[in-house]
Amino acid sequence: MTAPLTAVTRHLRRAALIGSLLLGASPALAEAVLNRGNAGEPQTLDQAHTSINIEAFILKDLYEGLTTHDAKGEIVPGAAESWTVSDDGTVYTFKLRENGKWSDGSPVTAEDFVFSLSRIEDPKTAAGYANILYPIKNAEKINKSGLALDQLGVKAIDAKTLEITLERATPYFLELLAHQTALPVSKASFEKNGTDFVKPGIMVSNGGFKLTEHVANDHLTLTKNEQHWDAANIKLDKVVFYPLEDQAAAVRRYEAGELHVNYNFSADQIERLKTLVGDEVHISPALATYYYVFDTRTAPMDDVRVRRALSMAIDRDFLAKEIYSGSQQPAYGFVPPGLPDYGAPSVADFATKSQLDREDDALALLKEAGYGEGGKPLDIEIRYNTNPNHERVATAVADMWKTAFNAKVTMVNLDVSSHYAYLQEGGKFSVARAGWTADYGDPENFLAMNTTSNVTFNYAKWSNADYDALMAKSNDEKDPAARAKLLHEAETILMKEQPVAPLLYQNELWLVSKKVKGWVDNANNEHPSRFLSIAE
Known part of the structure; x- marks a missing residue:
């Protein structure tokens, strides 16, 4: 005959049951975090003032242009789900995604792109990379000769339709639109926050992730943007970029398992690392x-x-x-x-x-x-x-x-x-x-x-x-x-x-852990985090 349970015994058993349930559930609740070793601290996270790849890696996780790169480094639809091109190749009409949203839940509109592209060409912005968008009609005249901003060949037909007119047919124009300079800025956020729009807790972005923390020369933390149109297929909860200019330190952290991915390392370490981690050493033509x-x-x-x-x-x-x-x-x-x-x-x-x-x-x-x-x-x-x-x-x-x-x-x-x-x-x-x-x-x-x-x-x-x-x-x-x-x-x-x-x-030198899934070496050196996952 089983002895009756006392109140204390019932309490202990209940606590043990809850503990075991939580313990059993912990793998499902664990965050999927990708730790990326980057090769230095970005000058800025303002699209208008960036130019180097260590900035682009971060910005392209945070924002999405009209076009974007997939895991293979190939151009695919981004904020625009589709587009048409005129017979002479000078007029592009983009249809934005109906479910395209900023991280604050507001819709991504054609006017956001008109504002963003105009801001790049506005000489007051002093964007160092304004020239990359000179194929757009009147962009160069606005940027260099003071032509009025409203003469830029970019027009919002309606909230979700954007028309861009070019100076001349430009076969690589869709690639330009995936560049960090062409990434959009929320017009409402910029008008409210000015240059502070780049700060954690203030930044409003439309990419797979949003900025939650930036400690200069230490780390940048990005968390999954649940408002992204493809959020259901993004497997990472968090991406942490470490600006590691000291390559020896970066390699040590990779070997210790603190980094899942590391960009660039000292070439004299290639043979040692190949012996140590084998095909985790990636040398890809660029x-x-x-x-x-x-x-x-x-x-x-x-x-x-x-x-x-x-x-x-x-x-x-x-x-x-x-x-x-x-x-x-x-x-x-x-x-x-x-x-x-x-x-x-x-x-x-x-x-x-x-x-x-x-x-x-x-x-x-x-x-x-x-x-x-x-x-x-x-x-x-x-x-x-x-x-x-x-x-x-x-x-x-x-x-x-x-x-x-x-x-x-x-x-x-x-x-x-x-x-x-x-x-x-x-x-x-x-x-x-x-x-x-x-x-x-x-x-x-x-x-x-x-x-x-x-x-x-x-x-x-x-x-x-x-x-x-x-x-x-x-x-x-x-x-x-x-x-x-x-x-x-x-x-x-x-x-x-x-x-x-x-x-x-x-050639580009990367270290990529076997735990990282979805990585594809490509000549464009594009590796968006939204296509990656971690298998523990």
Whole structure:
């Protein structure tokens, strides 16, 4: 016969039952959190003032353009569910999603996009990347010549229909609309909060996630946006970005299991990491170029002979094989290979010579310019953003210039945000490290950087009338083969003048845990968190 339960016994059994139920339920209640190692602190989360990929990774989790990238890096519908294009390719009509909402529950409207695109081109905004949307009718005239904002070729037909008129047919326009510059801002939020619209607790976003915390130089926390039209298929509850500029520290945290994904790591760790974690090391081809830029405003870099000599003396094979352990390829053209309708890049005329012959030619050029033995001393400062790979490249290049020319070379490094801000704001320098990854799959994206009018990204402040004319003519050329010919002619001029010295065609280096599902390596280096999940 079972003894009757006392009140105390009944209480203990009830507590044990509740505890076991909670314990059994805990796996289902556990948050799905993705920890992402990013390569530095973003300058800003304002779409109008960003330009580098570590900012884009965050912004594209927070916001969604009219078009967006899927897990494969391919363009798919975003805030717009569909669109039509006029026969002449100049008028795009976008139908926004009826269930498209901002994170505060308000609808995403065509007027939000009119406001956002107008804000980018408004000269008062001083958006450094306004030029990427110049294909829109009157965008350049508004941004550079003061034409009224209401003349921009963007119109809200109704709350969910947006019409965009272009200056000319632009085959890659849908790719431009997925760029971080074209991401929308909530008009209501901006009018209420002004520049504070980027702050946690204030930011209203329309992407798969919303910003809940930002501790500078420590972490950014994003939580799932339940208002997103595809929220039911987003498997992550939270994404935490860690701005880890110290690559050794980032790798240690990855090895300790603190990070599920880490972007960029020291190339000298490739073989060790492959031995340790195998195929968690991802080396994926990218449409990207690693280059040095010369400030053409001051001597001696205003002399094409000096620029060519310095470029010739750089042993790119050594950089690719020894510094990057074979994970990058030597570059002699500015446009990376692999872009459709362009073919192989137009390379520098010294590309086929041996390194010894290049160095002999370089010495002769320097002597002709009045530098080197018996001439003026060559003093050079190399600027680069803090990163072990960039430091090793700078050290190697400095040694090459010292050996070849007896040059006096010093080095200066800044964090990634400060480095690019300095270049974009026109700071004076001698030689600086830079890199460019395609925003869209067209050579124009690389070559237009070096036009006289591109005040933001023409770090060299180089100007060549023939080059500018070819680039302008290519904008109006509708025949793909004829247009490619014009762009090749422009690249040939660029490589002859060497305001930029391409060093490497890049591969992207990632560490991706086996726990991460949905990851796809792609040339566009697009990895939106909404397509990823964690399997514990």
